Amino acid sequence: MSLLSVEHVTHRYPTARDDRPVLNDVSVGIEPGQTLAVVGESGCGKTTLGRAVTGLLRPLAGTVSFEGEDIWKLHGHAHQKYRRSVQLIHQDPYGALNPGLTVEEAIAGGLRHQRIVPRREIRGEVQRLLGLAGLDTTRAFMDRYPHQLSGGQRQRLVIARAMALRPSLLVADEAVSMLDVSMRISILDLLKSLGTSNGLAYLFISHDFGVVRYFAAGGRIIVMFFGVVVESGPVEEVIARPRHPYTYLLLDAIPEPDPRRARKRRSEATRIGVERIDAHPADSGCVFANRCPFVQDRCRAETPPGQRVDGAEGHVTACWYPELVPKIGEETADQAKTMEAAAKEVT
Amino acid sequence: MTADDTAHVIPVRAPEARANGNRPATLLEVKDLTVTFGKVRAVEGVSLEIEQGKVYGLVGESGCGKSTLAYSLLGMVQAPGRIAEGAVRFRGQDLSRMGYRELRRLRAQHIAVVFQAAMSGFNPVITIGAQVEHILDAHPDVYPDRAEGRQHFAELLKLVRLRPEQVLRAYESRLSGGMKQRVAIAIALLLKPEVLVLDEPTTALDVLSQRQVIDVVRDVHERLGTTVVFVTHDLAVVAELAERVAVMYAGRLVESGTVEEIFFDDRRHPYVKALISAMPSVAADPSTLKSIPGQVPDLTALPPGCRFEPRCALAEPICHEVEPTLLANAEGHAVSCHAANRGVVNTGDTGEGSGQ
Numbered sequence: 001m002s003l004l005s006v007e008h009v010t011h012r013y014p015t016a017r018d019d020r021p022v023l024n025d026v027s028v029g030i031e032p033g034q035t036l037a038v039v040g041e042s043g044c045g046k047t048t049l050g051r052a053v054t055g056l057l058r059p060l061a062g063t064v065s066f067e068g069e070d071i072w073k074l075h076g077h078a079h080q081k082y083r084r085s086v087q088l089i090h091q092d093p094y095g096a097l098n099p100g101l102t103v104e105e106a107i108a109g110g111l112r113h114q115r116i117v118p119r120r121e122i123r124g125e126v127q128r129l130l131g132l133a134g135l136d137t138t139r140a141f142m143d144r145y146p147h148q149l150s151g152g153q154r155q156r157l158v159i160a161r162a163m164a165l166r167p168s169l170l171v172a173d174e175a176v177s178m179l180d181v182s183m184r185i186s187i188l189d190l191l192k193s194l195g196t197s198n199g200l201a202y203l204f205i206s207h208d209f210g211v212v213r214y215f216a217a218g219g220r221i222i223v224m225f226f227g228v229v230v231e232s233g234p235v236e237e238v239i240a241r242p243r244h245p246y247t248y249l250l251l252d253a254i255p256e257p258d259p260r261r262a263r264k265r266r267s268e269a270t271r272i273g274v275e276r277i278d279a280h281p282a283d284s285g286c287v288f289a290n291r292c293p294f295v296q297d298r299c300r301a302e303t304p305p306g307q308r309v310d311g312a313e314g315h316v317t318a319c320w321y322p323e324l325v326p327k328i329g330e331e332t333a334d335q336a337k338t339m340e341a342a343a344k345e346v347t
Numbered sequence: 348m349t350a351d352d353t354a355h356v357i358p359v360r361a362p363e364a365r366a367n368g369n370r371p372a373t374l375l376e377v378k379d380l381t382v383t384f385g386k387v388r389a390v391e392g393v394s395l396e397i398e399q400g401k402v403y404g405l406v407g408e409s410g411c412g413k414s415t416l417a418y419s420l421l422g423m424v425q426a427p428g429r430i431a432e433g434a435v436r437f438r439g440q441d442l443s444r445m446g447y448r449e450l451r452r453l454r455a456q457h458i459a460v461v462f463q464a465a466m467s468g469f470n471p472v473i474t475i476g477a478q479v480e481h482i483l484d485a486h487p488d489v490y491p492d493r494a495e496g497r498q499h500f501a502e503l504l505k506l507v508r509l510r511p512e513q514v515l516r517a518y519e520s521r522l523s524g525g526m527k528q529r530v531a532i533a534i535a536l537l538l539k540p541e542v543l544v545l546d547e548p549t550t551a552l553d554v555l556s557q558r559q560v561i562d563v564v565r566d567v568h569e570r571l572g573t574t575v576v577f578v579t580h581d582l583a584v585v586a587e588l589a590e591r592v593a594v595m596y597a598g599r600l601v602e603s604g605t606v607e608e609i610f611f612d613d614r615r616h617p618y619v620k621a622l623i624s625a626m627p628s629v630a631a632d633p634s635t636l637k638s639i640p641g642q643v644p645d646l647t648a649l650p651p652g653c654r655f656e657p658r659c660a661l662a663e664p665i666c667h668e669v670e671p672t673l674l675a676n677a678e679g680h681a682v683s684c685h686a687a688n689r690g691v692v693n694t695g696d697t698g699e700g701s702g703q
Contacts, residue, residue: 041556043523150642180409182408182643185625186640211627213627250555254583255554255581258586258610259606262583270558277525
């Protein structure tokens with residue numbers, strides 16, 4: 001049984017200008033202790049997925065289950081256990097902390113409310129958690145308010161607060177993207193070591209493949225585009241051999257912190273794909289068709305189902321023509337021709 | 348649209364008169380600049396020259412003074428901030444001695460800026476086209492013939508890979524983040540500035556929009572010959588765009604040089620080396636990544652010697668006591684570190700020395 005499973009979840013926001021779902025029939029499972037990374041551009045639905053998993057949003061259709069039970073049918077102790085077991089780490093640690101609560105109060109509240117430890121042990125437990133998160137355990141530090149902490153310290157406090165409730169799943173939504181570069185690795189390392197020592201599962205949401213590769217090594221990844229999971233599989237496999245054009249573009253377009261690699265020309269496919277980023281998602285057929293450098297007639301007519309990629313365990317792509325996707329950093333003459341033809345067809 | 352489509356509409360700017368032979372003219376000169384906000388010295392003793400036609404990246408973490416430095420290039424140090432020492436000169440003229448009208452002209456026609464929040468800087472209740480009309484209203488001296496201004500803006504939109512007919516009638520709420528960033532760049536270029544200052548141009552964008560903004564800025568530089576100064580915390584964007592790089596740490600310029608020097612030279616600032624090995628990337632081997640211990644010092648309680656000393660793996664006793672000076676070698680690659688500067692003879696006037 002999965003720790004958490006999302007089945008056929010579809011959601012629309014009532015305020016959206018069009019009625020395009022922000023999650024469109026999304027199904028994913030997270031096993032105990034496993035890391036599932038979610039990657040995609042802004043507006044692809046990755047944050048909405050995190051909100052659905054944490055029960056902050058009730059999707060219009062489909063179910064989210066925790067240990068086999070629909071989270072919206074849980075009551076009493078079972079509901080409390082779910083709320084305790086699934087914790088969210090936001091992108092903005094400042095916004096996630098009550099400015100009027102000290103460091104100690106921020107952590108103690110959950111301990112008290114969920115009766116994690118007896119009352120008289122709360123202070124000691126707060127200190128233990130602060131130490132766990134790599135923070136100072138002195139009285140002076142525990143009396144500080146969020147505005148007196150650095151960005152890295154705030155994020156560590158948010159993590160300590162989440163750990164207070166003995167979670168089994170942490171949903172980390174862009175947990176390091178607002179932090180300075182020098183802090184990122186240390187926060188990712190903290191999350192990783194907490195995961196290993198406590199058997200935590202992660203839903204790790206990020207737009208940054210570099211961060212995902214570092215954090216989610218050995219785990220699974222799903223790539224989302226406009227509410228649809230377009231590709232999924234083991235992290236290393238998907239990054240090394242993407243089989244969906246969108247994943248390929250995301251990987252080939254990444255700015256590299258190395259001038260030698262950065263200056264090399266991107267593939268022709270990427271150039272076309274980047275030129276088309278302002279196109280609206282397709283209304284019928286493949287959702288990526290209007291932006292795809294390899295688009296064919298069939299893509300506009302029929303929606304591609306997820307299909308297994310040969311030779312790779314658990315690698316699935318929702319593309320009719322995965323064989324057209326070049327290897328990262330390579331492009332054959334045939335592929336360039338196919339793309340030229342495709343480009344003409346569109347313009 | 349391909350790059351070729353724009354080739355005929357926007358001519359490559361003729362190379363302008365160059366000072367003393369083949370050395371490009373210095374457009375902006377920052378000399379020993381110190382900017383204070385109350386007790387905090389946000390920028391301290393920074394000297395930098397911006398030469399015509401080059402692309403400069405100002406890098407650093409939050410609070411290092413990179414944005415304050417960039418805004419001082421526009422004469423935009425605002426109260427309670429003030430220039431405590433030093434000066435910024437545009438073509439030799441001290442910005443702090445310019446009056447309101449002069450500064451206004453400077454910012455309109457010579458140095459344009461795209462703010463970090465440019466994406467939220469549009470008027471939501473009028474179309475993009477109407478906002479451009481307001482700009483043309485305000486600057487009849489640049490475009491006596493309004494049609495010419497409109498025409499130029501349409502060309503600029505094409506240069507930033509947008510369709511004029513789509514954008515001009517649109518309200519900002521209809522544009523994506525990446526589109527707004529590109530419209531903001533086109534607007535900044537409307538009055539034909541010599542220098543374009545971009546504050547964190549790719550920060551809030553997703554990977555494909557980042558790629559496009561990087562390509563657009565390269566095109567602007569190559570086709571219009573615009574000098575570009577951009578501020579970022581992202582070394583990947585520096586690697587992609589910058590020709591010359593200035594790295595700041597806790598208010599000080601700690602290293603400046605060509606992008607190759609910053610990334611590959613043997614003689615580099617330990618902070619810069621550490622920053623590069625702390626960047627997760629798809630290509631980098633995850634096992635080589637290392638975080639930088641400790642945190643950026645509080646600008647109101649700076650350590651006595653080198654500002655990076657408390658976090659530096661190579662720190663020596665002298666680093667705790669004496670603040671290193673920025674020394675440039677013969678190539679003009681300047682580093683402010685006792686260890687890195689051992690044996691380096693200061694060549695003096697490279698334009699980017701500490702000036703002390």
